[in-house]
Amino acid sequence: MKSEFIISLDLLDVNKPIADIEAIRKLNPQRFEMEQLTAILHEDLDRNVCAAVKVVTDDEFWCRGHMPGMPLMPGVIMLESVAQLSSYFTQKFDLLGADIVGFGGVDDVRFRGIVTPGDNLILMVKLLKSRRNRMIIAAFQGVVNESIVVEGTLRGIPIPTAAVAEQLARRS
Template sequence: MSQEILIDLRTLDLNKTTVDIETIRAVIPHRYEMEQLNGIIQFDPEQKIIVGYKDISDKEFWIRGHIPGRPLMPGVLMLEAAAQLCTYYYKKTTHDDRFLGFGGIDKVKFRGKVVPGDKLILIAKNKELRSRRAIFDTQGVVDGKLVFEAVIIGMVV
């Protein structure tokens, strides 16, 4: 994957939620500490792209223990947030109610930090969509800067 952001974020209103948390909850089963997606800004199956976000509050469960005094969002949770975005795309595009879990993660690169107060913009571009597998290029962006990228492979479980 390249370091270029998959979509020109300047073309989006990053403060406008088109899919709210309650609508996401109707599709994504994660709750409580594992709910890592707050909203969706753009869902465009024709362009094979979805953009969502996670607002990082000072109440996140990992703050107390993930580097006390200097909390950093764990990379695994960034990937989980991206995977939840991919799952929303898969379920809404295929209308498949089965659970889509991790089948693999490739080409992971962490390029910056995510801290309380940040809005983590999540981008997923679908590369392959089959009945039992989906592959996405994903990225996380904070303040216009790429903080992670990965290829996420989802498998129906």
């Protein structure tokens, strides 16, 4: 039933993205094999919702080992994908006031299907709560072929970039 989706699938067209990987890179720091978004498909600041696609290919870093002969996208990578979408939306509209948004936790996560190479994983988030400089909370869904494959609630927190830089400098 389409009403169960955060965003109606009728509003999402993978062939007409509103932001490509270069636009995502301007807001998200992940690169190389850790980039888990292909394009942004929809944004609505009034409803606090955003959608993206992750085009899953045979070249994904996890395909060779998870699992040989039967590559299944690991759940943790699905969660990373929705975290990156939440971060993109949060950063684009400066909802947290942070240099970088990081994982703060996940709640009520359910994996309801599989994702394999050749799939378009449609990711959707709805911001439920935003406390500037503290935390964002977002409901999320991942959809393949009009079926929810993952859903739950995500928490995003500001990454203390100065503290991270200081810690790395002490190790050098």
